[in-house]
Amino acid sequence: MIYDVYCFLKNEANGRSDTQIKERTAEATKTSLCTVRRIVKEAEQSEFLTVFRTPGKKHARSKPVTGIDNFDQGVIKRCIHNFHLTNNEIPTVTKLLTKLRSDINYQGSERSLRRILKDLGFKWKATENNRKVLIEKTSIRLQRIKYLEAIQKYRHEGRPIIYTDESYVHASHTSSKAWTDGSKKGLKKPISKGQRVVMVHAGSEAGFIPNGLLMFKSGAKTGDYHDDMNYENYSKWLTSQLIPNLPPRSVVVVDNASYHNTQYNLAPNSNSKKCDMQAWLTEKGISFDPTMYKPQLYELIKTNKENLKNYNIDRLLAQHNHSVLRLPPYHPDLNPIEMAWAAIKGYVSSKNVAWNVTRVMELVKQKVDAMGSSEWQKLCSKVRSIEDDYCKSDHVVDQLTDQLVIQVGDSDSSSSSDWEVFDDDEPGPSTSTNPSTNPRTSTSFADFEGFTPLSDSD
Template identity: 50%
Template sequence: MNDKDMSSVTTSAQLVATSTGIPLSTVKRVLLEGKRLLEDGSKFKSPKKTRCRENIIIIDDFDKAVIRRTIHNFHITDKEVPTMKRIHEKLKREINYPGSIWSLRKEVSLLGFKWKRTEDNRKILMEKHEIRYLRIHFLIKISEYRIQGRPVVYTDETYIDTTHTSSKSYSDGSTSGLKKPISKGNRLIIVHAGGEDGFIPNALLMFKANQKSGDYHDNMNAANYTKWLQTQLIPNLKPNSVVVVDNASYHNSLENPAPNSNSRKQDMIDWLKYRNIDHSTSMLKPQLYQLILQNKQRFIEYKIDTLLREHGHSVIRLPPYHPDFNPIENIWAMIKGYVAKKNVSMNMDTIMRLAKEKVDTITVQEWKNVCDHAIKEEKKFHGHDAVLDDITERFIINTNDTSEESENEDESDKENDENAMSGAEELL
């Protein structure tokens, strides 16, 4: 093919890319593949995703927090725009991240990051506004509560499998070597709460999980959680406490939920009337429901919030994937490490005994240390969000770009890395 022909093909490829929104590199690759197939006398086939999916990579919430912090640090500390390749390389070094760039890209998306296209058609990886809003809201509220001198209590649930051991385990002399079973065995669910003064007295709940589901969250439903609040937590809280919870579904059961589109007309009218929202009884159901949609966000109320408020306490919810704001996560790590080190029998009685042993030995000072660490992390993010605002102000985002993610994941990764702004000078 001579230079003139190649120029023609390149122009055609650019036209196709511009008209369809398909990345130019994809169009060129298809053209070259078609040329090769014609020369070989083969039939041209539509491109398909034939990549073999790797095994699912499971990482804990602490590593997810490291991923978020790494992306932020590219912007804030390193003064560079992150690409997936750079993020992947850094996480490999810092936490020995086990997955590929593809699996990391999925994780980054789940954490609430998206590629934002600028007006010069380059891309920048930024956190979704709703995630940032939840974090900012939490930081403002928790700071206000601390200034007021209110006791802050962190609650959470975790689990330990009966086969939970470490590579170097304690031995009672009855066995020369331990082989970890393939099955995870039974599962112990632990619910507790604590703060700077240590664990809340009499708030420990431990029970054997129902094994029908692989998710320990399924074993703590709204009814069980409410019973724990009423019988073990609330009676032992200091007056005017602030209870910190995560976003588990049973923490978010609604009190008097808004009617849906299939509700009775009278129920819609009653809901609007109780909340003093202007309406008319002559309105049709679609009109009434539209009013509900416009106003229901203002009147969302959760059952546990109502319950705790009736006893003089407040509830605040952690932003998603921010375990560094929740000191009890570090307490769980201490308990699990203790159980893993001494778990020889690998049965339910043993792990319950070991877990209780460790709970009883965790000191007030240890709790204070992890709470101080959480406060330090909060202060870091207070400054981070202001800088992130400044970064978005310096780059003009293309408000007409709605296709932030390519349907072709492989190509999207390549295009995001190729078209992302690169070099420290971009953020200076």
């Protein structure tokens, strides 16, 4: 609007200088002269006069460092676990930051890395000299161990392992760089991301499941593609596209998205009727005394309900003699289709010059059709090697934590002090500066009594 007023006054200049026109524009629009100068300069430098930067406007976007995608999360997790194998020690933030910068060109700060580690399920525990070392939550380690045992059992039985996942790609998804001679001619990336295309598919060592690709335009206005996918849409895809094309006795691997975990026959809550509590316990074969009060009955329900959950998709697949296996939380690196999505998006970015939804869908379909069994076998082989690394690192973690950690227990609760991280080079809150009395002075792992560096075979 300010620029339109400037142009109007300029057309009726009547001998006024450009400075005078800008002053009159500022007076007419009740803005500062500096603002008018900035807007006019921006318009003169822009090839498209109708496009202006909006000062102060907040756009929904992911954080540049901590808002990393699932694939990068998996890379960081593997880097942490491989640190145990390659360095024979538990990493501190300082050591881990150095390794991530050299291995994967991580650009974030220590503060950002701490936030990412917390989101990935890692926490800090005190050692004998009150220093903090990086330990994965026991509950997450347990779920991963159970998952690895289950998938190895299914493979031993010869059952096909089918990996499923959902992802998305924007209509403007293209390479961020291109050759240019410095002029304004050539390929220009759109300012807007455009409409989002949601993708759902499944694959195994034999390749993508035939006729399993589902693509549709996003209808959600939030930044989360999970808002487009719900249990209703997901169950339709299961029944119409996935189940009819699955090999016999398949094991379908899914992540922990909410629509994968919708339940039927929910356990009663503390406000349920007493008769409903008794009926649920009876149905599940859990003995109870008829004279028990509601709080006592609910205590029984709480003790048993975690192991007696009934999921809708499990029942749906079981009706066709298939099983469901859920990935442990924060472990997209155990799903080869995540790497397949990365390859598909890379193909789209290299070919997308039209920046419309129809063309993006065509490019996704082209890459999916081109990815055969040989490429999928490589992806699955890579995931198997990652599984082996986790198994090896779990043995190393057990040995190291036995020697280092004294704050043990099954509780995964963390207070605010759990996240006051002190690295090798950072003194803690103690006021003492004498190394002999300050428990937070730099100490090598060799200073721990009984510590012996592990060999590669260990």
